[in-house]
Amino acid sequence: QKEVEQNSGPLSVPEGAIASLNCTYSDRVSQSFFWYRQYSGKSPELIMSIYSNGDKEDGRFTAQLNKASQYVSLLIRDSQPSDSATYLCAVNSPGSGNTGKLIFGQGTTLQVKP
Amino acid sequence: GAVVSQHPSRVICKSGTSVKIECRSLDFQATTMFWYRQFPKQSLMLMATSNEGSKATYEQGVEKDKFLINHASLTLSTLTVTSAHPEDSSFYICSATGASGNTIYFGEGSWLTVV
Numbered sequence: 001q002k003e004v005e006q007n008s009g010p011l012s013v014p015e016g017a018i019a020s021l022n023c024t025y026s027d028r029v030s031q032s033f034f035w036y037r038q039y040s041g042k043s044p045e046l047i048m049s050i051y052s053n054g055d056k057e058d059g060r061f062t063a064q065l066n067k068a069s070q071y072v073s074l075l076i077r078d079s080q081p082s083d084s085a086t087y088l089c090a091v092n093s094p095g096s097g098n099t100g101k102l103i104f105g106q107g108t109t110l111q112v113k114p
Numbered sequence: 115g116a117v118v119s120q121h122p123s124r125v126i127c128k129s130g131t132s133v134k135i136e137c138r139s140l141d142f143q144a145t146t147m148f149w150y151r152q153f154p155k156q157s158l159m160l161m162a163t164s165n166e167g168s169k170a171t172y173e174q175g176v177e178k179d180k181f182l183i184n185h186a187s188l189t190l191s192t193l194t195v196t197s198a199h200p201e202d203s204s205f206y207i208c209s210a211t212g213a214s215g216n217t218i219y220f221g222e223g224s225w226l227t228v229v
Contacts, residue, residue: 046220100148100218102158104160
C-alpha cells in the first residue's frame, strides 16, 4: 500500500463547477497535510495546509481533514480553466516531526473545461 | 519573489559526466533541505534529506555515491549527479525549511537531460 494515495485522473469539470480532489494516507501518526498545485514543467506551489480535523477555507479552496478515516480532500469552488493542473497531496513523513520531509501522492490531474 | 533558488534551471550533459545542481535559500537560514526527483507524469520522490554540517540521509534505493549531497552552509545545498546516464534525466527539485520546520519552500526545479 502506498503511503499517500490519489486518483491520478484526469478529473474533468466544467468551468464554474466544484472540483473535488481526494487523498488517503496510511500512517495514523501523520500530523501535517498539504495540497500543492503543479503546472506542467514547473515546481509545485502550496495551495493549502491543514493540521486539524475539519474544514479550512481559503478563497475558493477548502481543505477537509478526517484523521479517523485518514482522508484529506480539496474542494475548488467556481473552477476556472486556469485551475487546470496536477494537484499533489503531501503528508509530513511519519516520524520526521516538523522537519518538512514530505511524502507525496501521485497527483490528480484536473481539467477545467470552458 | 522566490525564497529558494535553484541553479541551473536546465542542463544538458553527456553520459558519463557529472553535473552539479545548487539550491540556495535567499533570505533565511535553511537548517534542512530536501532533494526530490520527478520523472514525467509521476510524483515527487524524496531522494535525500540534507542537514547543514552533517551527512545527508538518503532514502531507500537512492545511491549515495551517485547522488552526492553537500550542505556546507545554512543557505546552500548542492546535488551532484555523478557518472550521469540517460535514465538520470529528470526534474530535480529542492525544498528548504527554516529552524522551526513549519514552512516549506520549494525551489523552481532543475531539468536534467543526459544525452
